[in-house]
Amino acid sequence: MKVTHLYHSGCLVELDNHLLLFDYYQGELHLNQEKPLYVFVSHRHYDHYNPNIFKIHHPQITYILSNTLRHKYDAYYVDIHQTYQIDDLSISTLLSTDEGCAFLVHVENQTIYHAGDLHWWHWEGEPEQDNIYQKQTYLQEICSIKEPVDLACVVVDIRQEKDYLLGLNAFLKQVPTKYILPIHYFGHYETTKLLLQEHLNNPYHAQILPVTHQNQTFEILV
Incomplete structure (x- = not known):
């Protein structure tokens, strides 16, 4: 799996046969034109949704959008607490604590979670x-x-100061996870240095990917 932190909460996941783009806001997109592209938007806030996603040049692209967006695009619009089968992707949605949904995607025997603003x-x-x-x-x-x-x-x-680890620690404790990609940075890459100094509640020994800059790519074994 190749994972690119684009900017803020935007990330691109490249699998053997699929491309998954989540909450694109800014950043450089380098897309394999031979793999189908699935574009996810968790909600309509400007830092998670850039209308330029509809100008992406790719021969096979599918949009999977929170139904908080206007229903004017050729896309699948998803509601909370539902499961959808789209091609060979199984997609479940969770309720965000802010707006829209979080995504849990099953594809190629992998499970990928993107929080959106669920936190x-x-x-x-x-x-x-x-x-x-x-x-x-x-x-x-x-x-x-x-x-x-x-x-x-x-x-x-x-920005949550002393409470910035509440969500991460709860997730690490509850969900067995191999890799964590921290998101919602707003460019505050000093967050990685802080995380390295923290004593996290990490019983499943998830590996936290050390995001230090925009458009950073990690190749991970899953």
Whole structure:
């Protein structure tokens, strides 16, 4: 599996016979024209959805969009808590704690998770009821993942300051995962240095990919 961190939450996953593009916002796209391309958008926020995805030049492209986007494109529009069979992809959706959905994709005997904005968003100064909702909903959703995950794209946002690891630690504890690609960086690549210094709750020994710059590619064995 080849995984490219494009920018922020955008990533490209290249498998033997498929290309999966998640939440493209910015970054350089280098696409194998011989593999079908599946473009996922978790929700309509500007940092997860760039309308230029509809200008991508590729001979075989399929769009899988949250139904929070307007239904004006030739695409599959997906709702939360549903499972879809699209070609040879099995795609399940989770409820985001912000807007739209998260994706759990089964293809080529691999399982890939992309969080979108599904995260434990705990903010100092917010009403306690809101923070409780974030915690309960996030735990409910990740606890619904019943199978091991090969690659998980998980929100790690240092704007949350001391609470930036809440979502990651909960995910590591709950979901057996081989590789974690931290997302939602907004260019704050110092996050990787912070993660290397943390004592994470990592009982399944997931390997965290050290994202240090835009358009960074990792080749991983799954």
